[in-house]
Amino acid sequence: MSLALITHPVFASHEVPGGHPEAGSRITATTEALSNLRAPDLTEIQAPRATREQLDRVHAPAYVDAVFDSAPADGLIALDPETTMGPHSLEAAVRAAGAVCHGVDLVLAGDARHVFCLVRPPGHHAAAANSAGFCIFNNVAVGAAHALTKDAIERVAILDFDVHHGDGTESMVREDSRILMCSTYQHPLYPGTNLPSVPGSQVNVPLPAGTDGSTFQTAVTQRWLPELEAFAPQLVLISAGFDAHAADPLGQLGLTESDFAWVTSRAIEIAERHAQGRLVSVLEGGYNLEALSASVLAHVAALRVRR
Numbered sequence: 001m002s003l004a005l006i007t008h009p010v011f012a013s014h015e016v017p018g019g020h021p022e023a024g025s026r027i028t029a030t031t032e033a034l035s036n037l038r039a040p041d042l043t044e045i046q047a048p049r050a051t052r053e054q055l056d057r058v059h060a061p062a063y064v065d066a067v068f069d070s071a072p073a074d075g076l077i078a079l080d081p082e083t084t085m086g087p088h089s090l091e092a093a094v095r096a097a098g099a100v101c102h103g104v105d106l107v108l109a110g111d112a113r114h115v116f117c118l119v120r121p122p123g124h125h126a127a128a129a130n131s132a133g134f135c136i137f138n139n140v141a142v143g144a145a146h147a148l149t150k151d152a153i154e155r156v157a158i159l160d161f162d163v164h165h166g167d168g169t170e171s172m173v174r175e176d177s178r179i180l181m182c183s184t185y186q187h188p189l190y191p192g193t194n195l196p197s198v199p200g201s202q203v204n205v206p207l208p209a210g211t212d213g214s215t216f217q218t219a220v221t222q223r224w225l226p227e228l229e230a231f232a233p234q235l236v237l238i239s240a241g242f243d244a245h246a247a248d249p250l251g252q253l254g255l256t257e258s259d260f261a262w263v264t265s266r267a268i269e270i271a272e273r274h275a276q277g278r279l280v281s282v283l284e285g286g287y288n289l290e291a292l293s294a295s296v297l298a299h300v301a302a303l304r305v306r307r
């Protein structure tokens with residue numbers, strides 16, 4: 001199979017308060033849009049649960065214990081002011097992290113070339129010992145740590161184009177020379193972090209509100225691509241947030257689905273040159289259902305292109 005879609009029905013069931021933007025409809029809308037593709041080369045796989053060992057590689061065991069112990073049998077509890085858990089949330093959070101680990105296994109085994117993990121809750125604000133910003137476990141960081149246990153993988157790139165800075169991921173990988181994180185994000189905006197870049201390890205590209213697609217593409221071309229070429233990752237992971245779309249209610253950037261297709265193609269080129277094509281993408285944000293669906297379709301269409 002050239003492209004695997006890893007998802008699970010429980011991702012639509014993770015409970016949030018009424019009117020919350022990070023709702024299950026994000027999964028049902030995108031799943032419906034993807035089902036209309038009926039692509040023979042798109043194989044759908046059920047997301048497995050992450051193991052406790054996989055979660056503990058990046059999260060403090062006491063935090064993982066607290067999440068497991070907090071899961072309510074009914075009703076909602078708040079892990080932090082923005083992140084809640086209901087009866088299905090623990091299962092969703094554990095499978096969201098497990099999806100990325102399984103995606104890594106698939107591309108390393110040569111059973112898929114590219115993987116898209118259609119999951120929620122998102123992950124990139126979750127830090128080692130706390131949830132934040134709708135995120136319980138840091139799915140992409142769990143996947144990166146899983147990959148680095150494999151003999152074939154000594155260098156992993158994480159590309160994050162969500163409108164919000166992936167502060168949780170940065171806090172986990174900034175000091176890790178085995179991981180190059182490249183990020184574009186609106187600044188100032190939640191979560192407000194904007195540390196200087198670290199050559200060879202962290203590329204932070206803040207963008208002001210109103211930034212359009214051509215400026216985004218120039219920033220990626222000038223700031224991400226030279227670092228990625230020099231780093232030569234053996235695996236490319238994408239924190240695919242689509243809330244930098246012009247129609248998104250939580251951000252003020254001006255990207256369109258064609259910009260997401262463009263950056264996806266650049267990521268594939270890096271993966272082809274350095275990583276035997278191995279690329280695993282995981283959904284982060286995106287809160288306008290129409291724009292999210294169109295953006296996911298554009299992202300998946302780019303991932304389907306045979307090279």
Ligand SMILES: [Zn+2]
Pocket residue numbers: 162163164241243284285286
């Ligand atoms: Zn976001």
